[in-house]
Amino acid sequence: MAEHPTVVADIGRPTALTAPELDPSSRSSELRVAALIGTGLILWIVIWLGSLLQFEGDLRSMSDLGLVSVLPVGAFIGVGLLTMSFCLTLWWLPTSNVLLTAHVTALIVMLFGTPAVLEEVPRFNISWRHAGIVELVAREGTLRPDLDVYGNWPGFFLIVGFLSRAAGVSNVLGFAEWASVVFNALYLGPLLLLYRSVAVNPRTIWLAIWIFYAANWIAQDYLAPQAFGYLLYLTSLALLLHTYSGRARTWRRHQASPWGASVACITLVILFAAASVPTHQLTPVQLTISLAGLALVWREVPRALPIFLACSIAAWAVFMATPYLDGHLPEVISDVGRVGSSVEEGVSARVAGSEGHLFVVRTRLALSCVIVLLALAGCARLLASGGRGAVDRRLFVLALAPAVLPAIQSYGGEVGLRAFFFALPPLAYFAANLFHPPWTRRISLSVASATVLVLLFLLAAFGFARYGNERAEFFTRDEVRAFEYFYDHASPNSVLAVAASNAPWKFEQYELHQYVVANQLDGWDEAAESENWDDFLADLAARMNKVDTTSYLVITRSAKAGTELVGDRPGAVEAFERAVRRSNLFLVVFSNSDALVAAARKSS
Amino acid sequence: MSRLTSLWRWELLVVVLAESTLALALVGETTTLRSAVIVTFLSLCPGLCFLRLMGFRFELPADIAYSVTASLVIVGIVGGITLYAGAWSPEHVVNYLAAAAIILAPMASIGRNWRIPTKQGP
Numbered sequence: 099m100a101e102h103p104t105v106v107a108d109i110g111r112p113t114a115l116t117a118p119e120l121d122p123s124s125r126s127s128e129l130r131v132a133a134l135i136g137t138g139l140i141l142w143i144v145i146w147l148g149s150l151l152q153f154e155g156d157l158r159s160m161s162d163l164g165l166v167s168v169l170p171v172g173a174f175i176g177v178g179l180l181t182m183s184f185c186l187t188l189w190w191l192p193t194s195n196v197l198l199t200a201h202v203t204a205l206i207v208m209l210f211g212t213p214a215v216l217e218e219v220p221r222f223n224i225s226w227r228h229a230g231i232v233e234l235v236a237r238e239g240t241l242r243p244d245l246d247v248y249g250n251w252p253g254f255f256l257i258v259g260f261l262s263r264a265a266g267v268s269n270v271l272g273f274a275e276w277a278s279v280v281f282n283a284l285y286l287g288p289l290l291l292l293y294r295s296v297a298v299n300p301r302t303i304w305l306a307i308w309i310f311y312a313a314n315w316i317a318q319d320y321l322a323p324q325a326f327g328y329l330l331y332l333t334s335l336a337l338l339l340h341t342y343s344g345r346a347r348t349w350r351r352h353q354a355s356p357w358g359a360s361v362a363c364i365t366l367v368i369l370f371a372a373a374s375v376p377t378h379q380l381t382p383v384q385l386t387i388s389l390a391g392l393a394l395v396w397r398e399v400p401r402a403l404p405i406f407l408a409c410s411i412a413a414w415a416v417f418m419a420t421p422y423l424d425g426h427l428p429e430v431i432s433d434v435g436r437v438g439s440s441v442e443e444g445v446s447a448r449v450a451g452s453e454g455h456l457f458v459v460r461t462r463l464a465l466s467c468v469i470v471l472l473a474l475a476g477c478a479r480l481l482a483s484g485g486r487g488a489v490d491r492r493l494f495v496l497a498l499a500p501a502v503l504p505a506i507q508s509y510g511g512e513v514g515l516r517a518f519f520f521a522l523p524p525l526a527y528f529a530a531n532l533f534h535p536p537w538t539r540r541i542s543l544s545v546a547s548a549t550v551l552v553l554l555f556l557l558a559a560f561g562f563a564r565y566g567n568e569r570a571e572f573f574t575r576d577e578v579r580a581f582e583y584f585y586d587h588a589s590p591n592s593v594l595a596v597a598a599s600n601a602p603w604k605f606e607q608y609e610l611h612q613y614v615v616a617n618q619l620d621g622w623d624e625a626a627e628s629e630n631w632d633d634f635l636a637d638l639a640a641r642m643n644k645v646d647t648t649s650y651l652v653i654t655r656s657a658k659a660g661t662e663l664v665g666d667r668p669g670a671v672e673a674f675e676r677a678v679r680r681s682n683l684f685l686v687v688f689s690n691s692d693a694l695v696a697a698a699r700k701s702s
Numbered sequence: 703m704s705r706l707t708s709l710w711r712w713e714l715l716v717v718v719l720a721e722s723t724l725a726l727a728l729v730g731e732t733t734t735l736r737s738a739v740i741v742t743f744l745s746l747c748p749g750l751c752f753l754r755l756m757g758f759r760f761e762l763p764a765d766i767a768y769s770v771t772a773s774l775v776i777v778g779i780v781g782g783i784t785l786y787a788g789a790w791s792p793e794h795v796v797n798y799l800a801a802a803a804i805i806l807a808p809m810a811s812i813g814r815n816w817r818i819p820t821k822q823g824p
Contacts, residue, residue, distance in 0.1 A: 195761075199763060235785075236792075239784075239785055239790025239791075240785075240790075241785070253778055253782075256778055256781045256782055256785065257774050257777050257778040257781060259781070259792075260744075260777050260778075260780075260781035260792045260795075261740075261741055261744055261745065261777065261792075263792040263793060264740050264741075264744060264792035264793055264795070264796040265732075265736070265737040265738075265740040265741045265744075266732030266736065266737055266740075266793070267737050267741075284766075284767045284770055284771070285767070286763050286767065287760070287763040287764035287765070287766060287767025287768060288764065288767055288768075290761065290763055290764055291760065291764045326774065329767070329771055330771065330775075333767065333768060333771045336764075337768075358757070359757075362756045362757055362758065365756065366753075366756065366758070366772070369772070369775060370771060370772075370775065373775040373778060373779075376778075376782075377778075
């Protein structure tokens with residue numbers, strides 16, 4: 099590692115873009131500085147970890163601003179000092195890959211590992227559901243595409259199920275806690291490869307990586323097919339760009355044979371791209387668009403590659419995802435071309451809820467806009483200094499390609515988030531060029547100060563944007579105990595009803611039960627408005643008693659917090675809980691400070 | 703980092719992990735150590751062998767990322783075949799993968815030396 103070719107290929111100003119002076123001082127003084135920074139790095143990590151381990155507050159007291167409202171001061175100080183230490187390393191020792199890698203790794207652990215250190219159980223209700231599907235695959239060796247969408251694109255669940263069964267692990271919730279850290283650490287390799295294929299200035303490369311992580315608030319890196327799909331997306335594109343950028347040092351055996359190198363590269367890209375098809379609905383579509391865009395501006399990309407991928411997606415949909423498409427095809431097709439409604443669902447519809455939540459949503463929008471503006475400014479600086487050729491057209495296409503997604507799918511109102519996620523690597527690269535364009539050798543004080551300030555701003559915004567919903571997204575051990583009670587006592591085919599879908603449920607016996615979400619049933623709004631729950635409870639009990647076995651209703655703290663946060667009839671879940679406790683139709687069989695389990699009484 | 707990369711004896715790592723996996727499989731009992739070894743082996747070694755057989759060698763962070771990605775894809779392919787064939791048995795399949803890794807790692811290592819060294823890079 100750390101070979102720095104002196105000329106950038108394919109950027110248009112090859113003779114102007116020489117590598118910065120990398121060895122201004124003697125080896126021994128460089129080592130002393132490195133030792134100092136390394137010691138500091140350990141200290142910043144200790145400050146961060148120590149403050150989290152000594153945290154004695156109650157996460158339940160979190161406000162609608164999210165995790166930031168309860169984090170100890172030491173956590174902020176640790177991240178701030180780490181950022182400054184990173185900037186110093188970037189300026190003094192830009193070729194010290196070990197130190198820079200250590201800084202980025204520490205950043206990943208701090209940004210994405212904080213909830214895992216602070217919270218009792220894994221966050222985010224969908225992680226729990228995914229753990230349940232993994233458990234089903236591992237236990238039964240079946241995919242059940244009839245159950246829901248997951249069985250129709252089962253690649254990720256199959257892989258994790260295989261791993262957990264082989265390792266003899268009964269559930270993957272332990273991994274779910276740290277999944278974000280693991281996936282973000284895995285993204286580092288392809289990001290390095292991607293940026294090295296278009297830039298030689300190590301400052302630009304490492305700053306782009308830092309910006310990528312500081313702006314990755316999307317939270318699609320948990321135990322989910324999207325996280326693995328994104329890894330496949332990044333690895334495929336990075337390998338293509340790196341291999342064909344004219345200065346790849348990937349090869350050992352194929353050095354003498356460019357043809358052999360091409361075949362090996364294309365084989366691996368096809369393998370990864372094809373693996374994304376059964377893994378996730380959106381990722382292969384985006385990969386096809388990105389590859390098609392690359393093929394248009396860059397003759398090295400085989401035209402057949404996006405065509406192959408498009409055919410694979412179509413074949414999978416026709417032959418393997420039929421159970422899902424049978425019921426949802428009109429819905430899928432109706433989204434095509436409806437850019438306005440996709441944006442409406444993804445942006446306008448989300449600007450709602452409590453004051454704190456509104457601030458969080460606006461911070462998310464602002465952070466995304468700031469990244470786009472920084473990237474545009476970076477492009478403008480490259481254009482102004484080096485002409486049109488200075489802006490790498492391949493990364494430019496990769497930044498624009500995700501803009502096509504909203505015209506294809508609304509993806510449940512999330513397509514804007516996903517498009518930003520896919521565009522983030524090239525956007526981060528162009529944003530880094532605003533501060534450290536490829537030809538800069540010396541860093542002025544004003545640029546240094548601006549870099550530190552912008553990075554600190556991004557990290558501050560990240561805290562709100564990423565963990566702004568934490569009040570609803572974290573769960574307590576007591577909430578989980580309520581569902582464990584259900585799994586211990588329920589018979590197969592029992593109905594599991596919850597007040598709202600934001601709960602740590604479905605993490606085992608996924609296929610054995612029927613599920614009901616009370617606040618999505620007809621009559622909920624009327625009952626909440628009139629505060630008369632009798633008819634609603636009667637309907638709910640009748641629905642739950644359609645099966646022979648005893649069915650259970652679980653009401654949790656997170657269900658209340660989730661509905662309050664997004665302004666979905668705040669207080670309704672509490673009123674519902676009071677009505678359930680009073681009702682003759684339900685019998686409370688388990689309760690603690692955060693949850694209640696009530697069995698539906700069978701009418702005689 | 704370049705020194706770290708040269709010290710990164712991947713063949714040794716693969717063989718040690720594969721043999722540990724086989725040894726722990728013989729014990730049969732599920733322990734934390736067994737789970738950790740098997741997960742590490744499955745999420746790193748098949749892909750590492752595959753990449754080396756194809757002639758790939760990246761810098762360390764990319765080497766790890768590509769090995770893990772390739773390993774997971776291979777696990778997915780093997781798992782998919784056994785699942786659709788009605789022979790779902792990861793606890794047994796992992797032994798075959800470990801045996802294959804023990805054979806393939808030295809092959810890939812020797813294969814790398816078949817080529818006459820040439821001048822580096824374009």
